[in-house]
Amino acid sequence: MVDFKKIIIAIVMISMVIIPLNTYAAFYDIEYPPNSSGKADFTDQKAEEEIKKETTKKAENYIGKSSNTYLKSLSIENAKIEPEFNRQYVDYNVKLENKKNKKINIKAQAEDEKATIEGIGEIELHDGINELKIIVTAENGNVQIYNLKVEYGKDQSNIELKNLKIYGINENTKNKEKLILNPLFNSNNFEYDITVPNEISSLEIETEPSDGAYTEIKGEKEIEVGKNKINIKVIDEKNKDKITVYNLNITREEKQKENKKRINMSIILGVLVVIIILLLILLKKTK
Numbered sequence: 001m002v003d004f005k006k007i008i009i010a011i012v013m014i015s016m017v018i019i020p021l022n023t024y025a026a027f028y029d030i031e032y033p034p035n036s037s038g039k040a041d042f043t044d045q046k047a048e049e050e051i052k053k054e055t056t057k058k059a060e061n062y063i064g065k066s067s068n069t070y071l072k073s074l075s076i077e078n079a080k081i082e083p084e085f086n087r088q089y090v091d092y093n094v095k096l097e098n099k100k101n102k103k104i105n106i107k108a109q110a111e112d113e114k115a116t117i118e119g120i121g122e123i124e125l126h127d128g129i130n131e132l133k134i135i136v137t138a139e140n141g142n143v144q145i146y147n148l149k150v151e152y153g154k155d156q157s158n159i160e161l162k163n164l165k166i167y168g169i170n171e172n173t174k175n176k177e178k179l180i181l182n183p184l185f186n187s188n189n190f191e192y193d194i195t196v197p198n199e200i201s202s203l204e205i206e207t208e209p210s211d212g213a214y215t216e217i218k219g220e221k222e223i224e225v226g227k228n229k230i231n232i233k234v235i236d237e238k239n240k241d242k243i244t245v246y247n248l249n250i251t252r253e254e255k256q257k258e259n260k261k262r263i264n265m266s267i268i269l270g271v272l273v274v275i276i277i278l279l280l281i282l283l284k285k286t287k
Contacts, residue, residue: 069144
């Protein structure tokens with residue numbers, strides 16, 4: 001009769017030898033600098049000492065130090081940022097209240113007082129699109145970048161959507177139904193979530209851009225089961241570099257039958273695990 005106990009003990013002992021060796025090989029790649037004769041100066045003992053030093057150095061940089069790179073607040077004098085500030089949003093458009101003012105004053109505060117901020121204060125704009133970056137560096141060295149796009153010049157214009165409507169096409173009946181945006185449409189909001197039932201296989205998107213602009217969305221857009229992303233670009237007719245993007249996050253639900261199959265498979269797997277455990281217990285008792 002097979003002695004399972006000895007087999008298990010043997011596997012454990014082999015693992016105790018192999019795992020530490022693989023761990024060192026995977027995580028530490030120490031280069032041995034050559035001496036004048038072209039051979040490595042490092043012995044195994046010195047290599048191990050270097051590994052310990054490097055590990056200690058990395059640990060000291062992180063342990064006890066904050067990794068928070070979020071901004072607590074962000075604002076610009078005489079200007080408005082879109083969308084409204086949220087610490088997790090990193091991309092913003094800036095609308096100037098006074099188009100003749102060539103300088104802006106960016107104000108920002110970090111959530112962690114030990115973090116440092118670059119790219120704030122008074123900044124002079126040039127004609128056209130100004131892409132500005134606010135860099136937040138945490139105490140432990142982690143970095144987060146917030147991006148600001150500022151348009152300056154005489155030909156400034158609002159490139160946006162006046163209206164946005166989304167319709168779902170039922171793949172079985174071919175009927176069209178209006179879908180609800182979350183949040184409800186606002187020209188100053190650039191991110192929307194929509195959840196549709198499985199039978200909705202495609203979308204019809206209707207847009208109304210601002211004067212002097214157009215969108216590239218045409219016809220139906222097929223969607224897959226699960227997560228889908230659709231970008232709606234609003235483009236200036238005179239200057240193709242002027243673009244405002246609206247993002248749609250579409251979730252198409254799975255078929256109910258598929259969900260039931262997955263539940264049934266989970267139950268079957270659970271029963272099999274229980275049976276295997278009971279068999280192992282019986283085998284142990286028969287010894």
